Amino acid sequence: MGAEASTVATGVTRGALWRKVRGMRAGLAAAVALAAQALAPQTALAQAVTLPDTAYRAKCIACHEYPVRVLSTGASPLGYGKIIGNAKIDGTVAQMRTAMPAAYAYNLSPEAISDAEVAQVQSFLRMVRDLVVIPSVPAFPTTVAGTTSGAPGTITIANARAAAVPYSYSVTGANAGDFSVSASCTGGSVPADNTDTPCTLTVQFSPSAAGVSGTRSATLVLSFTGTSGDPTPPTRNIPLQGDAQVLAPQFSISPTGLTFSAVAGASTTGTATITNGGNANLVLGTLSFSGAQASDYSFGAGNQCVASGVLTPGSNCQLVVQFAPPAAGARNASLSITHNASGSPQVLTLAGTATPAPQPAIELSVASVAFGDTQLGSTAQRSFTVRNSGQAPLGFTSFTLGGAAAGDYTRGGTCTTGTPLAVGATCSVTLSFTPGALGSRSATLSIASNASNGTASVPLSGSGVPVPAPAVSLSAGSLDFGSQTVGGIYPARSVTLTNSGNQPLVLTSLAASGAGFALTTGSPCPATLAAGASCTVSVGFTPTAAGTDYAGAIDIVSNAPGSPHRVALAGRGTVDAVPALVWSPAVARMSFGDVSVGTVSAVQSATLTNQGPGGAVLHIANAVGVGASSYSVTLAGCTVGQVIFQGQSCQVNVQFTPDGAGEKTATVQVASSGSHPPTLTLQGTGLAAPGAGLAVSATAVSFSGTQQGSRSLPSELTLSSRGTGSLRVTGLEVQGPYNVQNKSCPTLPFTLPPGSECTLSITFEPTGTGAAGGVLSITSDASATPQQVTLSGEGTPAADTSGGGCSLVEGDTLVDPTLWALLLAAGGVLVWRRREGAADARASRHGGART
Known part of the structure; x- marks a missing residue:
């Protein structure tokens, strides 16, 4: 790797290139800091990326390009050969030195590049080969579903190569849809030598409303493609994570069912609480009752939970349900509540039990009221007691007198339509009878009320009589003193004498007779005893002889019918002490x-x-x-x-x-x-x-002899309602050759009000000769068993309806002599008539007459 200036095909001198490199050495300290940042991908980077290229620029750039072309074969555009392969870049310093002998020809002695510089060159070349990817995507803070996090995450991509590197990215994982990525580099490539303006991927967290609150995770997969013989940088898998807050209402109701108990006809209420336990508004939809007895239920006063009502997070409303059963028994339904939370609709069960409403009941101290004989123009009074034996106040609606002689009766007393009778309380009904005519005078008092056992009907009876008369009633017809010791002292025995008539009773005499018996007072009763008045007659027994049976009497002589009246007395004397x-x-x-x-x-x-x-x-x-x-x-x-x-x-x-x-x-x-x-x-x-009663006009009906096959004249049987309640007749069953028809009775089943009556017509239709028995059974609510009327009749032979004449024999026979005699006589008459006719004809022809 030489440092001398030489011109390359591009016209750039090596000296000029070197001066450029020397101008970049000022960023050495920043390059070291960037190396540390590359090892900590969670740390945010500055916009520009500085690489640890100091040693490379000082020792290698004179012969090799910058930006770097990473080639496995071929020569650099500068013509100084290839950059060594991956094995040496990733190996030790010694392995790196063995790959550099050819470089020594460019006057770089081994002493001119230290081990530290070799290691730095290795680190720099690895960054160039793999590209620098610096993720700064911390866990996103809590973000409401449907919104985007405020601070996005970034991923910086720096390319120190001399050629652009195509790239692609995608988000994978369970919550990939909650993360979005946008790139600052367009065209799908990371530009060459972009360390000053690296590519940036911006990651946004936008959690969806689907699912629940909590951590949402995904992975950003960043892939690259090598070009022009350059190696392909490794794929990066960058984890993405954020906390999602899903805003949703949460519906809860307590209790989940309401139980009611009420009296039929009354009402009661039950309360449940609807709570929004979520973090969004809870909107109530419809609230509707359903079920067999849904009409028994409605929303009560003070109900806060209504359709379209809104409950903010953490708030609640009171649901008030009213139960108003019209009848007794189990009365169940349900309330369906729709809302915008999960689990809609919610059903509130409604279980109601209705007990019968307390009702009054009427009781009377009489089944009927009989005034007996009452003198015309005078008035008799009778009273009876009415009691409320029910469980609610008894209210009287009306007191109605009806019947044929209703005008003879008037009503009074403490029972009135304007005063309810408390539970267990009593009142009195006073009836006055003033007969308007002689004979039986019947009527009915109907007491209408709100009693559960209905209207009470009391038959009234009385008779108008022309002359008042006293009557004697005795509490006992005899007194037996038993055995008493001769000379002993014993208490007297008493009998009560009552004038049960309607005329003063005049007592002519009242005396005890019989040995040993005597009245204890001389005049136990007044000379005149008013109608209805009573007096007590006391008599003592004093035997004088032991072993003797004594008999006597109290004789009462008065102006009453049947006088004298007698009370028999008996006793026995004994010597023993009794x-x-x-x-x-x-x-x-x-x-x-x-x-x-x-x-x-x-x-x-x-x-x-x-x-x-x-x-x-x-x-x-x-x-x-x-x-x-x-x-x-x-x-x-x-x-x-x-x-x-x-x-x-x-x-x-x-x-x-x-x-x-x-x-x-x-x-x-x-x-x-x-x-x-x-x-x-x-x-x-x-x-x-009030109760039903049935009376029949006869317990037995007899028919005289009736021809077989014919029908007798009808006999009538009257059915009378004699109770305090209406009589219900449900069956008429006949056994035997008898027929029963309604004359004035309605068609079965029928009802007779108290005091009313109707008539049946009974006929005898014998099917044979001789006695024929039968029974009429009348079924009603007056008693548990049918009332029976005995039927009897006598069937007689049917009349002979064959031709006239008579016979000397019995039965049908062809040898009946009378029949033959009649035939012979008829034949003789015919012969005689023919002969007479012939004689008349001969006489006429001869002009003569027969003599």
């Missing part, structure tokens, strides 16, 4: 008040004590009297057949279970070997809801 049984403490009446039919009252108790002397065997403990079936009597501390010794006690428990509406009275009966305890009266009133 234990005295008493109620301790003393009690004369147990009142149970109003109790619903079908329910049981609370227990009321009385203590039965044996005051002696001696023990008493208990035989019977029950209830007797008109209303006895509504009371149950049980014992506690003793049993029937047990001995109650002197000083011992037994508890008698009584419960009231009314078997129907109305007042129920009875007395406690205690029979024993001791004395009877004083009378203990039981009183209570049964309340019953």
